[in-house]
Structures are given as structure tokens and as C-alpha cells.
Amino acid sequence: MKIRTRFAPSPTGYMHVGNLRTALYAYLLAKHEGGDFILRIEDTDQERYVDGAVDLIYKTLAETGLVHDEGPDIGGDYGPYIQSERRDIYKKYAEELVEKGAAYYCFCDKERLDRVREQQEKAKLPSKYDGHCRNLSKEEIEEKLAAGVPYVIRQKIPRSGSTTFEDMVFGKITAPNDTLDDNVLLKSDGLPTYNFANVVDDHLMNITHIIRGSEYLSSTPKYNLLYEAFGWEIPKYVHCSPVMKEAGKKLSKREGDASYEDFRVKGYLKDAILNYIALLGWSPGDDREIMSLDEMVQAFNVAGISKSPAIFDIDKLNWINGEYIRRLSLDEFTEIAMPFYKEAVKRDVDYSLLSSCLHNRTEKFADIPEQLDFIDELPDYSPELYTHKKMKTTPENSLEALEKILPILEGIDNWEHDTIHDAMIDLATSLELKNGRILWPLRVALSGKAFTPGGGIEIACILGKAESLDRIRRGIEKLS
């Protein structure tokens, strides 16, 4: 039988990385087995509806290459794929469940429920529905229904015994039934809760493997009870532990470290993000780390998913992003870096020159402007910058060096890397000095910074002849 997995996000307006990872695993599992990956939108909570959120989901999936085989935007044999459009389906199945004795009508209003909960909390009991409407007579129900009293349909959990299910990563899990709550299946607005909708939809859509976060682990027994009541085949479960910021902390939307979009605007490559989150909680079993989507599809195995929560390590993401950046061609790099160049440099420069300096020195594109902050304007720097122990330079001998450098550069018409390079090396050789004695002062005079992407020669090329000479003269002035 063909495997079918699904990604079933709520349209919340942003793509949490933990969520994206779940989508990735669902995609990988399906594709590894040659199966289908389905997208379903879980929008049964109208209060949480966010405009444009669904488009963001499409965009993210398309951008990362997690292409779905069925979904609201492309259709399929099991639609509709948006839960709010499946309203009538749920009602029918909820009523079927009532007939089967696995669910019941409940007419309790919010006030009563709050009161019950309050009392339970006071008594330090776990808060559960007290079963007030569990055994209403047929007459009572008919009467209230006819009178138009708002109602919900609740699951009727057995009061004794226990329920066991098998998870592909966690193994056998058993929960005592009396710790399970009679949750609402169908809300008073006629829409289902997640608890119900996911079971009905997964069955109707023929989903064979359910990949989701471990927050559903403790409610899965209830879902199994539902499958059993319907007489439906129970799917395979794959629960994934959460992604944490650090021990005891969650990734936060506010701090900009929780969503895929957050990382994209900071200049992380989509493939790098995908690669990193794949490894956050999954291992291919060997030492491979840099893997393309296709390679991950090949290597994917549920057995490699880890059970404990994983802490999001920005350092490792940075490294992986750097690896991907280094594998970019110079042209590709320039294309992605262009918006950052435009932001950082107003002066007319050869962007390919910038790229050749930056491509090995960039971990994420957002770092670029800071690296280039000396291009437009020479920063005000201290003469002490000319002192470098290893280069054996001081402000004094740097002045001498700059005074020697200036006329030589003035005489260069062919302002290119090799020409400048040869002239500077020749100068050092003829003076019987180490290259650094010439090049360190040059770089400082041109940049005014202790660290720069590239050396003095590269910077001279980028700045051009006129600006370079000007900065060297200013250096001489500063040191005189």
C-alpha cells in the first residue's frame, strides 16, 4: 500500500521552525517510501484566523521544496483540504458516534464549566468534565435540542480500563482511561475540535502515517478510542519531541528566533535552514551532515528520530549556512548579497569584487553591511591601529611605508589586483622588508579598521585609485 503522510498546520501567520521540521519529516517519510505528502489546513478555530496565513504556508512549502501532492491549492481525490469547508462531514460522524454510544450531547454552558473547573482546582483535582450530561435521557436531549439549547458533542471515554497505542519512535504507550477527559468533539458553532477533526480527516484522507509534535502524545489514546468506536484502521504514529531555545525555554516569536521567516530575513539560505532542522532531532545514522533534500529523502528513517527535546543551536545553523554559502558560485552569491550591498554601499563599486572578498567570510547575509561599513566613508581611527606586533609595524614605520607606497600607486594606471599586488611586493622586496610591513599600513590607511574582509590590495581595488590615494594621503597626514 502506498504511504500517505500529511502536514496539517493551523494558519497562524508564521511558520515555526518546529512546525517546519514536522512538515519536513512527514515529507521525507512519504517520499522515502515513494508515497504521497498531503497538505491540510486546520482552520476550525475562527477566532484565530489570520489573513494571508494560508498563503504563507503555500509559499514556505514551495520555497523549501516540500512539494505536496494534494492540498487546497492543487486539489486531489480526498478534498476539500480545508477543514472549515468540511463542516458537514464532521457533524455527520459526530452524530454517528453518539448513536454508537461513544459520544454524547452536552448542554452545559461556559459558566457551569468554569465553576466545575474552579472547584476542582480548589480541591487540587485534575480538571475534567464532570460528566453532567453523560447520561441524559433521550427525552431530555430531544427536548433541549428542540428548544434550541446550544450544545456540544463530547467523547464518552470508558470510565475504567486503559488504552494502549504504538508509536514508531516512542514505542508502546499506555494511559489509564480514568485520566482521560470527555473532550468536546463538536463545538457549539458546529465546527469540530482538533481532537475530532484530525481523526475523521486522517481516516477519510487515507493517511497511513501521522507525523506530529509530541504534545499530542498524551491525547493519542483518546484518538485511538475514536478510531475503535468507528471501527477504523488505526494509522501509524510518529511523534516528534519539541525544539527548544535552551533548557526550559521555548523559541519565541517575539525574539525573532522561532520562525522560518525570521531566519530568512537574517540571510539564512533555505537549504541551510532545512538541513539544520532536519538534523535537530534526526540522524541519518552515519556521519553525514551536509545533505540536500534528495539525499535526506534517500537516507530518511524513522528509527533515526530522537526522543528527547532538542535545543536549537544558532552556532551550528551559522556553520551550516556558511557551508552552503561557500558552495554557492560567485554569481549566485552576488545575487543574494545584492540587497545587502545596496544597503551598505552607496559608492559606485564593482560588486563582484565585494563578493570575492566576502563569500568565504559570510556566515549569514545580514552580516554583510557591518563588514562593509568602511567603504563609503573612512572611519575615524586611532594612529595606534598601525601598531601590530606580528607585522612589526608602528605608527612611525607605517608613515614611512605609506610615504613609499603613495608615489608607486600614483604611478599605476592599470588599477588591477595583480598590478597593485606586484608593485607592493616589489616594494617590500626592494626595501628588504616583510610584506606585512608594507601591507598592514596600507590596509589600515584604506579601511581604518583592525579587521576587514580582504587585505589592503583587495580593498584598494574595491575603492578605486582616486579614493585609495586620498585615504593614503589622509593616513600620512594623521601620522605626521
Add this chain to the structure above:
RNA sequence: GGCCCCAUCGUCUAGCGGCCUAGGACGUAGCCCUCUCACGGCUAAAACGGGAGUUCGAUUCUCCCUGGGGUCACCA
């Protein structure tokens, strides 16, 4: 608090009773390369949470403790 689950370097992990003197990667430190920084190369420090068992032998199996995570909504 009840219930469920988890536990290897700081972090992500390999390990599925002897191949473990516990492997890899990030990060950290040092060295090399070198006009700074970075890239690249090399080296180093760094872990089986604690206690009982089972076994000829436990990182690997069982139990307890501790620590961590999840869940207890007409949210998903």
C-alpha cells in the same frame, strides 16, 4: 499536583551486552597557512545524572531517585 514520556561531551548526535581507551559535527583552545580577519589543514580539552539489581561482562536490560519535556480548553 494527576497522567504520559525522555535522559551520552556546553549543543546536535553515533552507540541498539563484549568491537568503547565511548565515534562524528558545531562551539571552545592551541598550532600551521597568511598583508588583518575569514577560509583551509592539524592538534587538544570536553559526556555515558545518581543508586540498586540482572549478567562472566553493562553506555546498552530492569527498578528506584534526581533532572528535563509534554499534557490536563467549545486551541490546535
